[in-house]
Amino acid sequence: MLTREEGEEEQEEEEEAKGRRRAFSINDNVDLLAEILGRLDGRSLAVAGCVCRLWSAVGRRDSVWEAVCHRHVAGGGSSAAGGGCSTRSVVAALGGYRRLYRLCIGPALDRLAGSAGGRGSTTTTAAAAAAHHLSLSLSLSLFSIDCYERLGGRQQRPASLLFLCKPVDVS
Amino acid sequence: MDSKATGRKGCRQRGGLLRRDRYGCRHRGPPRATGIRGRLNGVAPHDCRSVERAPVGGGGRARQGTHDATQLTVTAGPLPRVCGRQCRPLTYAVPSLFVPPSAPLCKTRNGTHLNHLGQSSTADGVKSRAGKSDDPASRQDRSLRSLLEEKVKNNMKRERQETVVAAETEDQKGKARMEAEDGGVDELLAALGYKIRSTDMADVAQKLEQLEMAMGTSAAANDDALLSHLASDAVHYNPSDLSTWVDTILSEFNAPSPPLPPPPLSHATLQHHFDLHPAGTEQNSTITTVDIPSGPRCPAEAYHLEPLHAPAVTGRIVNGSDTQSEVSPSSRDRKRMKLCTSPPSSSSTTDAATSPAALPVVVVDTQESGIRLVHALMACAEAVQQDNLKVADALVKQITVLATSQGGAMRKVAGYFAEALARRIYRPQPARNLGGSTLDFAAFDDMLHQHFYESCPYLKFAHFTANQAILEAFAGCRRVHVVDLGMREGLQWPALLQALALRPGGPPSFRLTGIGPPQPDHSDALQEVGWKLAQFADTIRVDFRYRGFVAASLADLEPYMLLGPDAGDIDGEETEAVAVNSVFELHRLLARQGALEKVLGTIRAMRPRIVTVVEQEANHNGETFLERFTEALHYYSTMFDSLEGGVSAASDAAGSGGRRNQVMSEVYLGRQICNVVACEGAERTERHEALAQWRVRMGRAGFEPVPIGSNAFKQASMLLALFAGGDGYRVEERDGSLTLGWHTRPLITTSAWRITSAAC
Numbered sequence: 030m031l032t033r034e035e036g037e038e039e040q041e042e043e044e045e046a047k048g049r050r051r052a053f054s055i056n057d058n059v060d061l062l063a064e065i066l067g068r069l070d071g072r073s074l075a076v077a078g079c080v081c082r083l084w085s086a087v088g089r090r091d092s093v094w095e096a097v098c099h100r101h102v103a104g105g106g107s108s109a110a111g112g113g114c115s116t117r118s119v120v121a122a123l124g125g126y127r128r129l130y131r132l133c134i135g136p137a138l139d140r141l142a143g144s145a146g147g148r149g150s151t152t153t154t155a156a157a158a159a160a161h162h163l164s165l166s167l168s169l170s171l172f173s174i175d176c177y178e179r180l181g182g183r184q185q186r187p188a189s190l191l192f193l194c195k196p197v198d199v200s
Numbered sequence: 201m202d203s204k205a206t207g208r209k210g211c212r213q214r215g216g217l218l219r220r221d222r223y224g225c226r227h228r229g230p231p232r233a234t235g236i237r238g239r240l241n242g243v244a245p246h247d248c249r250s251v252e253r254a255p256v257g258g259g260g261r262a263r264q265g266t267h268d269a270t271q272l273t274v275t276a277g278p279l280p281r282v283c284g285r286q287c288r289p290l291t292y293a294v295p296s297l298f299v300p301p302s303a304p305l306c307k308t309r310n311g312t313h314l315n316h317l318g319q320s321s322t323a324d325g326v327k328s329r330a331g332k333s334d335d336p337a338s339r340q341d342r343s344l345r346s347l348l349e350e351k352v353k354n355n356m357k358r359e360r361q362e363t364v365v366a367a368e369t370e371d372q373k374g375k376a377r378m379e380a381e382d383g384g385v386d387e388l389l390a391a392l393g394y395k396i397r398s399t400d401m402a403d404v405a406q407k408l409e410q411l412e413m414a415m416g417t418s419a420a421a422n423d424d425a426l427l428s429h430l431a432s433d434a435v436h437y438n439p440s441d442l443s444t445w446v447d448t449i450l451s452e453f454n455a456p457s458p459p460l461p462p463p464p465l466s467h468a469t470l471q472h473h474f475d476l477h478p479a480g481t482e483q484n485s486t487i488t489t490v491d492i493p494s495g496p497r498c499p500a501e502a503y504h505l506e507p508l509h510a511p512a513v514t515g516r517i518v519n520g521s522d523t524q525s526e527v528s529p530s531s532r533d534r535k536r537m538k539l540c541t542s543p544p545s546s547s548s549t550t551d552a553a554t555s556p557a558a559l560p561v562v563v564v565d566t567q568e569s570g571i572r573l574v575h576a577l578m579a580c581a582e583a584v585q586q587d588n589l590k591v592a593d594a595l596v597k598q599i600t601v602l603a604t605s606q607g608g609a610m611r612k613v614a615g616y617f618a619e620a621l622a623r624r625i626y627r628p629q630p631a632r633n634l635g636g637s638t639l640d641f642a643a644f645d646d647m648l649h650q651h652f653y654e655s656c657p658y659l660k661f662a663h664f665t666a667n668q669a670i671l672e673a674f675a676g677c678r679r680v681h682v683v684d685l686g687m688r689e690g691l692q693w694p695a696l697l698q699a700l701a702l703r704p705g706g707p708p709s710f711r712l713t714g715i716g717p718p719q720p721d722h723s724d725a726l727q728e729v730g731w732k733l734a735q736f737a738d739t740i741r742v743d744f745r746y747r748g749f750v751a752a753s754l755a756d757l758e759p760y761m762l763l764g765p766d767a768g769d770i771d772g773e774e775t776e777a778v779a780v781n782s783v784f785e786l787h788r789l790l791a792r793q794g795a796l797e798k799v800l801g802t803i804r805a806m807r808p809r810i811v812t813v814v815e816q817e818a819n820h821n822g823e824t825f826l827e828r829f830t831e832a833l834h835y836y837s838t839m840f841d842s843l844e845g846g847v848s849a850a851s852d853a854a855g856s857g858g859r860r861n862q863v864m865s866e867v868y869l870g871r872q873i874c875n876v877v878a879c880e881g882a883e884r885t886e887r888h889e890a891l892a893q894w895r896v897r898m899g900r901a902g903f904e905p906v907p908i909g910s911n912a913f914k915q916a917s918m919l920l921a922l923f924a925g926g927d928g929y930r931v932e933e934r935d936g937s938l939t940l941g942w943h944t945r946p947l948i949t950t951s952a953w954r955i956t957s958a959a960c
Contacts, residue, residue, distance in 0.1 A: 119701050122739045137922050167918050169702070170664065170695035177694035177736045 056083055063087050067096030071135050094126035098134055102165045120169070123176045132175055133168040394442050407446040569605040573614055574833075576602055580621050581829040589625055596622050609840040616870040617833060620877035627878075646725075648871070649688060651864030656843055657923045658948050661916055661931075661940045662783050663692040665950040666812040668912035670779045671699050673810035673952075679776035680708045683762055683806070685754055686785040687714030690729040694736050701740045709743035711776065713762055718750050726750060754785065755795040759805035778808040786894075787815055790887040800901035804955060810906060811953040815894060817939055817946040820876045821887040832876045835888075835947070839869055842942035845928050891937060891949045903953040907936030912950075916940070 055062050066077055066088055074097055078088035087093065095117065120126055141163065580595035596618055603614035653659045674680045680700075684692070693712060701707045712733065716726045726748030737744030751757055763778075780803050789796040803811060818835040822828045843865055875886040889897075895905065913933055920929045920940070930941045937951035 115706070116702055119698065119740050122741065123698070140922050163922075164915070164918060166699065166702075167664075167915055169698055170667075173694040173698035173736075173740075174691060176739075177691070177732065180732050180735050 056081075059083070059087055063090060063093050067093045068100065069097065070101060071097055071130050071138075089127065091121065091125045091127060094130055095120075098126050098130055098165070098168075101138060102134055102163050102168060116165075120172075123169075123172055129168065129172050133172045134163065137163050137168060137171075400443050404443040404446055407443070411446055569602055570610060573599065573602040573606060573610070577614065577617055577621075577833060578826075578830065581826050584621060584624055585825045592621065592625050596625065609837065609844040612866055613833070613837045613840045613873075616836070616866075616873045617829075617877065619870075620874045623874060623878040645868075645871070646688065648864050648868035651861050652868045653691060655861035655865045657920055657929060658940060659691075659783070660919060661938075662814040662948060662950055663695065664919055665908060665912045665916055665938050666781055666783065666814060666952075667692060667696045667699065668915060669812050669906070669908050669950070669952040670696060670781065670810060671703070672909055672911070673779060673906075673954075674700070674708065674777055675703075676705075677777040677809075678708050678774060679711070681711040681713065681776040681778045683713045683715070683778065683780045683803075683808075685715050685780065685782040687716040687726055687729060687748070690714065690733055692781070692783070693733055697733070697737050697742050697744070698740060701742050707740075707742040709745075710737065711745045711747075713747045713749065715749045715751055715754065715757065718752055724748070753792075753795065754789060754799045755792065757799070757802055759802050762802070763806055778806050780806065780808045780811045782812070783814040784816070786813060787821075787887050787889060788885040790821060790889070791882050791885050796897065797901065800898070800903070804902055807955065809954065811903060812950065813894065813898075813953065814948060814950045815891070816888040817890055817941070817949045818888045819890045819893065821889050821893075828876060832873060834945070836869060836873055838942050838945045839947060840866065842928060842947070843869075845942075891934070891939075891951060894951065898953050902956050904956040905936050906952040906954050908933075908938050908950065908952050913938060 055065075062084070066074055066084075069077065074088055074093065078085045120129060123129070576595055576599045580592050580599060583589070583592035583595060599614060599618045599621070603611050603618065606614065649659075670682065682693070682696070684690075697707075697710065700710060712730070714726050714730060719725050730746035730748055734744050734746055749757065749761065786796065786799070789799055816835070818831055820828050820832050820835070822831065843862055872886045875884055876888075879885075898905075913931060916931045916938060920931060923929065928942050930943065930946075932939050932941065932946065934946075934949075937949050939946040939949045941947050
């Protein structure tokens, strides 16, 4: 009797242990989460940040946004480590990759996709085409101009990137 | 000129007030000039016939669905209510001339699509008319004549117009679009029961004018009298085939109509005509009088037979709020006006460019009027060149009038050129502020420049391509020095600093010398800019030094000032690499003899690695005024077109921001236009020259061209792709220099130069 009960208990424990091993929560592996989130596009990443506080915190990491930027922009992903470091520091000084995406790359991609879509190409090719048409250096230049404008006090809103913004119907 | 905006904006000419005046004046005899019309130097308004016809019957018939009614009956009695289906069909002797509504008009005035006169394509209509034309013709004529001698004619027309308008509004609220009018039978009119081809509209309008004149004009007195007359013994033709109908009547009249130099129909006028109707009908007001709807909605029919009798649209071309206010008071004059006037907002939206006066306006086709406008501009320039100021003066007025019939970019350009010509005519001594020497001008100019930077890609293109050339020239240098001949806000340099920070090998130590004009309020704008740049450079960790120079003219600079003490070898450090950058600055030096050579000599003395020059690609420095004028006209028309296409696409719904940018950019360009056209001598600083001429000048000064690499080309193309409306922009490479143009016309050119190696 006892042996059978012990056996059952052992079995249950084993099963529990196996269950514990089988239950994998992404929230326990934040680096993995960051890696995954870094493969999204900007909009999806922003949406992912609404899931929970952990995801929001991970989604705000600049490294995640850096991966996003490089993935969606030509010319940035293959930089050497040294180059990558300097780029990172410069971008960090200017406000970070997340800001870069929000201000420059995002609107630019939307604009390119929009114009490409307007010309009749499908959305999939449009996104690909958009990526090829935008380079990191160009977006960094625009970003830097915007950052410079913000430096000059608050007397005027920086407007150099307005040409990228979608028009808002304020009627 | 490019009338690309025609379809969208259409004509803004509103001849409607003419109609109103005529009606209002009819009982007084010949129409007198009122309002703006009156200001037209005593133009006799009645010289121009106003054609106001309302196919009331058509409207009625449309309601009843009997388009091919062979006999139209006149119903006497209370005037039909505009708002409802109670409108009775009225026969009318003369259909009104409605202007085909242009797109913007139609949008606001649903149902104002008054008849487009055109050729009826209905065989039935023709046959039915033809059948009747013989016998009843004379009878009809007589009865018509008698009727028309009454003063009720006006009322009838108005009534008809109103009913038509009402009908149209009712029936075609959703259909009031101008799109119908291309070719074929005009849709809007067809809905009313008139089958008229757009191409024939001018003709028909003209004939209607003749008809109306032939029948005489009389002030409206009693509605009922005329109506009862009409009810009793009028025999009418089916006017659905308007053009043949009019022909018939005219021929029967044998009225000695004065020879009409046939100006083609003006979309603007037609639109104006349109405006009149819907405004009233939208109100669903009870129309107890046959008065034409209030002011802005006056039928636009006034024929302007002689262009020089310009209607009162002078200067009031854009933005109807002005015209609106003008129109309303004069329209209120009409005693019989019982219509509720449409709320100013609706009228103003539709009457965005309503000509305020009911003066005869030129009824011209947009394209033809565009051609006439250009001819007028050229003629005026010629007159100015020949010092024929009277003729030039008259032509300027005509230009202003003609400009109202255009839309969008062409109108604005014409406006600016007309203003510049007027300045030149009336003030031979060049105004100082046009030359840019007053302080207010300078301050305002900065703001305009800023808006111009934001709204269109030209400056950004210039900055990016110049930066790329400088970046490539600085490859491998540890100390660099950039001299900016026109510092302004320094928007070019953050991008260069960032690019230098990210270049392989790390950033060099960067020195910037900025040169700017003296400020009106003696503030040190250059220093502030330098401070901002220093802050920026600090954040990205680039070693940065700055120096500002205030110089009224670049020719005052000497090499020793610019090079400064750090230029030479310091303890074995390599000499700094110098780059000189000039964006739209060098052409100003051409105003003074020898200034450019001196400056180029100064630049050369600094031994720069690269000199980047961005200039407009146009020759506005020709020998004769006419040459410069023609060039400027083409150049700025293209510029304004690009503004229209680029900015409006981007900021369609962006409300005031985008519009303001566009307006500011236009003002900025308008100043340049003023300078090119109205100033002479030292005041004329906008002496643009084409690349070929700059090559010669630079070659003479000892510089040779450096080809700008493909990186710059790619970056520029990418940048332009980001601009909404960027389809029109083209980047081209030409002999190593990059040009940015709008469609086929190059507008600005970036070129790079270095000291000729042989001369070193």
